[in-house]
Amino acid sequence: MEQLPWLPAQADLGAALGAARRLEPAARFAEAVRLAGFRRDFTQTGRIDRLAADGLADPALRGGVSPALTPLRLAILSSHTVDHLVPAIRVSGLGRRVALSVHVAPYGMYRQALLGEDPELAAFAPQLVLLALDARDAPIDLPLDSGEDAVEAAVQARTDELRTLWRRARARYGAQVVQQTLVAPDPLLFGSFEALVPAAPHSIIERLNTAIRAAAREEGVLLLDLAWQAARLGHGSGLADPVRWHQAKQLVSPVLAPLYGDLVARIAGAVAGTSRKCLVLDLDNTLWGGVIGDDGLDGIRLGQGNATGEAFLAFQRYAAALGKRGVILAVCSKNTEAVAVEVFEKHPEMALRRGDIACFVANWNDKAGNLRHIARTLNIGLDSLVFVDDNPAEREIIRRELPEVAVPEVTEDVSDYPAILGAAGYFEAAGFTADDAARARSYALNAERQAALEQATDITGYLRSLAMRMTARRVGPAELPRVTQLINKTNQFNLTTRRYTEADTARFAADPDTLLISVRLADRFGDNGLIAVLMARPDAALPPGELLIDTWLMSCRVLGRQVEEASLGVLLDHAARRGVKALVGEYRPTAKNGMVAQHYARLGFEPMPAPAGAEPDSLTMGATFWRYELRAAEAPAHYIEVEAA
C-alpha cells in the first residue's frame, strides 16, 4: 500500500537526490524542501534528511525558501525505539513548513526525563513534547476473569500517571504535549468475543485509549492517534511488526517511517499554525461527472441512481463536512460563471450549495492567476490553499507555477478522493472551537458584505451601513482555547508573532498587571466571533507607567472595518484608567506580516529607537518600536459601537 498517496511521484528521485548533494548549502536545502514533496520510501527520506541537515541547523541557509519555515523544537520521550523515525519526522516537517529540531530522550526513560532531572532536555527547551508510548510499556496485567471495576480502576491509575507527566512537561517547559495512543501489539485472545471480556488484552488497551483521549481533552493535550492509524492500516503495514520488535524494540518499522513522520510533522505544523485553511475545488469531473457547459444540468452525473453519480456526491459531502469543520471552501473552474453557479442553485442532488463557497471563481483565465485571486480575496496566503483537480495537466501547472499551493495527487476515480484528502492531513487541527464551526457561514456573509461594499457609493456610507458592534473584554477562562488558537495560527495580521501555549495565556489572563483583551465583532449580517487579541503589559525594558503591546493580532476576515482603530480606543481607555503614560508598540517582521509594517504609523504612533533591554529575539528579527503618548492622544475615529468590559 502506498503510504503517502497524496504526494506526486518523481520518476527518478534517486538521481535527483544524488545531484542535490553537490549543490551549495542554501540551494541544497531548497532542493531538499522540493524533494520532500514527492512520494518517497524510508531510505530516500533519510537521504533528503541529510540534504536538509545544514539548512535545518542554520537559519541563514533557509532564507531562500519561501514560504519561510517556522522553527520548532520537538522532544520525543518514548518507550520504544524512535531514532530511526526522526529523519522522516524532519523531512515531513519541510513539507508542513516547520523547521524541526528533534531531541530524543534515552529510550524507556520518559518518566525519569519528566519527573527527575534531565539537563539535556532542559537545555533543549522543547516547545512540543511527544510521549510515544506503547502497550507493552507498563502493561495492565490483570487476571483474565477480573471484572469491569478492577479494569476501570487500573485504567484510571495509569491515566492519572500520564496526567502527572503531562502537567510536568507543561509546567517545566511550557511545552505543548502530544500523547501517542496505544497500539495493541498481540493478536486477539478470544477472537470477536474479546471485547466482551473486560480484562482481555485488547479490551484493556481499548479502554485505556478511550480514557487517554478523554483525559487529553480535559488537559489540553494533543493526540497522535496511532491506534486509529493501526485500525486503518491493518496487519502487515509495519506497525507492531514482531520481528522489528524482537530485533530492535521498534513499534514502527522503518518501512512505515515516512507515514509516521508525517503524522508527527502535521501535528507540529498545526501547533505552529501552518496547517492549510482553504479547500479549492475544480468543478467538471471533480464535483460532478461530465462537463456542465456541454452536458447541461440534466446531463451531468451526480447523486443517487448510478455509482458514478454517488461517488461524486460522496466527495461533495466530504468537502461540505470539512466546511462545517471550519475549512474555507472555494471554487476554481474553467467555466462560464452563470452556468457553473446554476448547478449549485438548481441541481437537486448537490450537497454543496453556493452559500458554502466563500470564493467562487469560474472564468476562462489560467488557474494559477485564479488561485492567487482566491487567496487575495480571502486574505489568506497561497500556502493556506489545497487545490483538488481531476486534470493531471492542471495539477502539474499549479505545482510548477505556485509551489506554495498543495495539490494532492488523485487517482482517476473520484471514489478515492475523500480517502486521499483525509490521508493527506492538510487541515490537521490543534483545536476546535465554536468559531471554527461558524466560519463557513461567516465567510459566506463576507461575500454578502463584499456585495454591499460594491453597491455602496462611498466607504464611509458602507461602514455606517454595516452597523458594527464590537465587544472587547478581559479574557476569561471560556475564551482561552480560542484566544490561544488565534495566537498560534494568525500569521498575517500579527504584529509580533509571539506564540503562546494555553498555559501561558491562562497565566497572562490571571495576571492583574497584564491586559489580555479579546475582541468580537458583529454587524447587521451576523456575528464574526472572536476576531482579535491584544495584550499589553509592563516590561522590564520600559519605565514604570508605560505598557508594551506584547501581542496584537486580528483575523484578516475583518480587515478594512476599522477594528484596529476601535481596538486602540479600548486599549487607551484601559491604560488611562491605570494612569499609564504611554503605550509602546512593537512590529517584528516575518515573511508573512508585511501588511502590518505600518500599522502603528497609521494609528498615530511615533517611531522610537528600540528600548535598551528589549527582547533579543525582537532585535534579531529587526523589530521596529512605536510610541503613543496618552497625554496628547485623541482616540482615532471609527464607525463601530464599542461595548468594553
Added chain:
Amino acid sequence: MTEAQIYDALTEVFQDVFDDDAIRLTAATTAADVPGWDSQAHVNLVVAAEMRFGVRFRTAELESLHNVGDFVNLIASKQQGAR
C-alpha cells in the same frame, strides 16, 4: 539473480542507506569497514534489502548476518527457495 547481480543491487542498497556512492562491497565487508553501520543502520539495511529483493528475513537469520557475504548468501538462498 546471479551472485554478481545480487552484489550490484546490494551495493546500491548500501549506497542509498548510507548516502555514499563510494561504498564498494566484498564478501568480507563488515560493520567495521563502513562508517555509520551501527545497530540502527543495520535494521535499516535489513529492511531496505527486504524491500529491494522482495524477501523476508527470519528473526533467527538476522542474528547470523555478520558480513556482506552472509547477506548475499541469505538473499541467494531465499531467491532459490522462491523459484
